[in-house]
Amino acid sequence: MATSMESPITFTNVGKARWWQSGIFASQTGYVLLALVALFLVMNFASPYFLTEGNMQNVAKNFSFIAIATLGVTFVIITGGIDLSVGSMMCFSAMITSMVMTGLSTPGMPGASWFVHLAADGKTVVANVPGLILLISVLAGLGVALIVGLVNGFCIAVLGLSPFVTTLGMLSIVRGLCYVVSNGRGSFPGGPDADSFYALTSGNVFGMPAPFIYLVILAVAMAVVLHHTSFGRHVFALGGNEKAAQLTGISVVRVKMEVYVIGALAAGLQGIIISGWLGSAPANMATSYELNVIAAAVIGGANLAGGVGGPLGAIVGCVLLEVIRNGLVLAQVNSYWQQTLVGVIIILAVLVDRIRSRMA
């Protein structure tokens, strides 16, 4: 770091870390990014189709479908916690969103008269204010995510339950609720705002998939929050030494509640986006996605022991998983190998980091 100030200290015994020994170059994220670049090169030679615009768009779209949730979970992981309920949360938010959207768009349903009326032909449903139903239904989906996040945070931060057990319970509770509210059937986004819903979730903007754009915006916001606000500083401090954080007067309870809320909101938003792409929110949607999300975060360098992680790592982890899946398909390898390979990569990434920190 170049500092222009007059140094009041002379460093005779303490050397300065070289640029390649600090920051991203010395992190697991850096190594995995390097591996990812190598993988791109190999794939480019292995398959002429890999680097085409169509395939890249496909890859961008597919990894964006888990990356937003991964950003949220990364917050939780940095504090040394874990959130296993993200898969269920995706489904529940998606389901609530499409049910509210459909409900408000059906004349005769309670409250629907405020939002829609029938056109002169007696069949076509017309929105009173275009976009309002969309807004309210998305807010409803995020609202249930907020509640689930608050409950997670309350149990973990205030009651002191273990994050693993709490969110494992929540995984089951929320998945159960998905089946209860839908009676086991899926729900579909419908009504006059459904088209704009599809456009916003699975459309293209400037040739790029919309979810990818959301991801980039959220990742930049996350980087700023983590490294340039005191909240971000406290998130890292909590993961590094929770007792120290407490002793310096940081409100540990509040920061913990906030990260679980962020985790749940990110998962909820992710679920809503996925349902736009699927065109429905089935009750078994995103089952076991929590494993992909956590795997991506860990591959990207988030440390489950807490204190390390970031948006770049989360995205790199997601891209790596998707490129491998995509590559295996292009290479016409039996796609059932994918899961096995993902497991190998999780262990390899952590192993390389361990070897590196032993050598340093």
Place this chain on the structure above:
Amino acid sequence: MVTSHASGQPVLELTGVGKEFGAIRALHGVDMQVFPGEVVGLMGDNGAGKSTLVKIIAGNFRQSHGEIRFDGNAVQFARPIDARAVGIEVVYQDLALADNLTAAANVFLGRELKRKFGPFAFLDHNAMAARALELFGELRSETRPHDLVKQMSGGQRQAVAIARTRLSNAKLVMMDEPTAAISVRQVEQVLGLIHRLKEQGVAVMLISHRMPDVFAVCDRVIVMRRGEKRADKAISDTSPEEVTSLITGAKEAA
């Protein structure tokens, strides 16, 4: 009683402080004074009441009896943060540092410097690094503000923990076993740091088991035994042998 400081006003004054936990009397009738720029060693065996006393002063517990005056005013702390607000800082034995953060980040943890941009407040990294460097300079510790704490030596970690107390301009710094788990060379550094604090008029209470350290830096030693103060002597008037016999109870009081 110490006479050399009798003219000045004590920064900390305890009168008849006692503490009961249920039926257990942990502390009884402790009177003591600490003056600005004075280093007081607090010694005693395990269970002698040292840590209870420190925790009362730091606001972790409330005393059952007696009065605490700080800077001339009677004080009553409900939480540690209240004690910190008036200028009492504790450097904990395990230092309470976040290993994954830089030295500057640790110094400013919980009281970050910020710059406002509209409704948002962002960390002012440069100001924090500059102030941290200044503090390390005052402490004459070769510590870089941007280095991660996990890569630091024990002495540097102490410097970071002590720099944190300097940030708030604490008037009393209590150090819990600062030399317990570090190397000989680093002990020298830490004792040097205590001297720096003393030079700046800060009162230091050193809680330690290590007789040589207490005799190297302290002006005065207070010996606790079975919850009572058994001795309060200037270092020049006592000897390690006498303190040892006071701690063990071979000598009742002095």
